[in-house]
Amino acid sequence: MDRKMKPESLMMSYGYKPELSEGAIKCPIFQTSTFVFKNAEEGKAFFEVAYGLRPQNEGEELGLIYSRINNPDLEILENRLTLWDEAEECAVFESGMSAITTVLLEFLKPGDLLLISSPLYGGSDHFIKKILPKFGINVAEFSVGQSKEEIINIVNASGMADKLAMVYIETPANPTNDLIDIQCSKEIATHFSSVDKQVYLAVDNTYMGPLWQHPIKQGADLILYSATKYIGGHSDVIAGACLGSNELIKRVKGLRTFLGNMASPNTGWLLLRSLETLKVRMDVQANNANKVAEFLNNHPAVEKVYFLGNLTEKDGEQYHIKQRQCLSNGGMISFDVKGHEKDAFTFLNSLKLIKLAVSLGSTESLAEHPATMTHVDVDIELREKLSITEKMIRLSVGVEHYEDIIFDINQALEKMTMQ
Numbered sequence: 001m002d003r004k005m006k007p008e009s010l011m012m013s014y015g016y017k018p019e020l021s022e023g024a025i026k027c028p029i030f031q032t033s034t035f036v037f038k039n040a041e042e043g044k045a046f047f048e049v050a051y052g053l054r055p056q057n058e059g060e061e062l063g064l065i066y067s068r069i070n071n072p073d074l075e076i077l078e079n080r081l082t083l084w085d086e087a088e089e090c091a092v093f094e095s096g097m098s099a100i101t102t103v104l105l106e107f108l109k110p111g112d113l114l115l116i117s118s119p120l121y122g123g124s125d126h127f128i129k130k131i132l133p134k135f136g137i138n139v140a141e142f143s144v145g146q147s148k149e150e151i152i153n154i155v156n157a158s159g160m161a162d163k164l165a166m167v168y169i170e171t172p173a174n175p176t177n178d179l180i181d182i183q184c185s186k187e188i189a190t191h192f193s194s195v196d197k198q199v200y201l202a203v204d205n206t207y208m209g210p211l212w213q214h215p216i217k218q219g220a221d222l223i224l225y226s227a228t229k230y231i232g233g234h235s236d237v238i239a240g241a242c243l244g245s246n247e248l249i250k251r252v253k254g255l256r257t258f259l260g261n262m263a264s265p266n267t268g269w270l271l272l273r274s275l276e277t278l279k280v281r282m283d284v285q286a287n288n289a290n291k292v293a294e295f296l297n298n299h300p301a302v303e304k305v306y307f308l309g310n311l312t313e314k315d316g317e318q319y320h321i322k323q324r325q326c327l328s329n330g331g332m333i334s335f336d337v338k339g340h341e342k343d344a345f346t347f348l349n350s351l352k353l354i355k356l357a358v359s360l361g362s363t364e365s366l367a368e369h370p371a372t373m374t375h376v377d378v379d380i381e382l383r384e385k386l387s388i389t390e391k392m393i394r395l396s397v398g399v400e401h402y403e404d405i406i407f408d409i410n411q412a413l414e415k416m417t418m419q
């Protein structure tokens with residue numbers, strides 16, 4: 001039977017052999033730090049492979065040694081995650097930030113230049129601008145709407161074009177849903193590559209989860225996730241993942257072993273459980289988001305809605321990027337209320353079903369105020385330029401019935417306008 005099944009059909013079984021676990025239908029939590037070798041020869045062989053001391057024999061897999069190096073919960077999780085993005089390999093981490101920082105540290109060295117899209121997730125932005133410079137790594141940035149030529153000029157103007165080692169982007173941008181062109185970013189990386197230096201493209205794909213955007217198909221070398229968001233999806237675990245080719249993930253796992261920031265068996269087990277419902281959750285979230293956006297688009301107390309589904313032909317390049325690289329409008333909506341901070345706060349304080357919290361991608365709907373919460377660290381001028389003002393609310397749409405979500409938003413908007 002050669003049928004290539006869809007990822008959602010394989011999330012309950014792929015990579016797990018019940019006969020190795022007393023017939024248990026579910027993969028147990030392998031809560032163990034170390035693994036017993038059958039004999040000394042086996043231990044020797046496992047270490048040779050783990051440390052790359054000799055090439056792997058045909059069909060020889062990395063044996064279980066020690067849970068900082070590998071563990072069945074993590075290996076099965078990594079195998080399942082590769083299916084959504086059709087990646088060769090995956091490495092899971094104890095947080096999204098540990099996946100991101102490990103990749104940056106592995107592929108950058110003193111003197112190198114890193115090109116980033118702006119804005120980035122606050123934690124990534126901080127690490128890149130405040131911590132990497134301590135190691136002599138330089139940063140250049142471009143923003144939404146800049147053309148390939150303009151971006152190439154930014155790199156050339158830095159005087160360090162020959163030191164460009166990585167292009168790192170995040171799309172859609174948080175919280176405005178502005179899109180960065182993945183294919184164009186790859187062309188820029190290729191433009192600055194040479195025979196002895198490949199410039200890698202890394203994409204933080206957290207906002208679109210593994211379902212709605214597949215950066216490797218658009219040319220990316222590495223995909224990064226905060227698995228805390230859609231992949232985990234229940235607001236009960238912090239985790240991260242990195243996907244790419246065998247060659248690149250081998251390097252990432254090498255550094256992970258020495259930083260010791262792999263996910264724990266318990267985290268791996270929670271994510272295995274989450275993956276079984278990833279498709280159904282995200283389908284409902286995307287459907288709900290379309291309904292909620294439609295409601296917001298027509299509400300008199302709402303000034304502007306930032307939602308991928310609102311892009312049309314007249315938005316030009318943004319629309320075309322969406323058509324090329326996004327398979328859905330996603331589950332994130334930002335909107336400006338008519339009014340000021342006080343009005344936005346009245347709205348947030350009046351919500352009954354939707355929780356006032358940061359983070360995203362979970363089963364419950366969440367609302368927050370980017371200007372004073374997630375993006376308070378972004379300097380005020382840039383915030384204005386990105387239209388992250390006191391009027392903006394960010395919504396992460398959950399799996400509740402959309403009529404109840406809309407009811408809640410409607411009653412909170414009424415309280416806001418009546419005050």
Ligand SMILES: *Cc1c(COP(=O)(O)O)cnc(C)c1O
Nearest residue numbers: 095096097121206226227228239
């Ligand atoms: C949350 C988030 C991160 C950081 O992930 P953690 O799991 O919180 O460490 C990185 N990038 C994006 C886009 C995020 O939303």
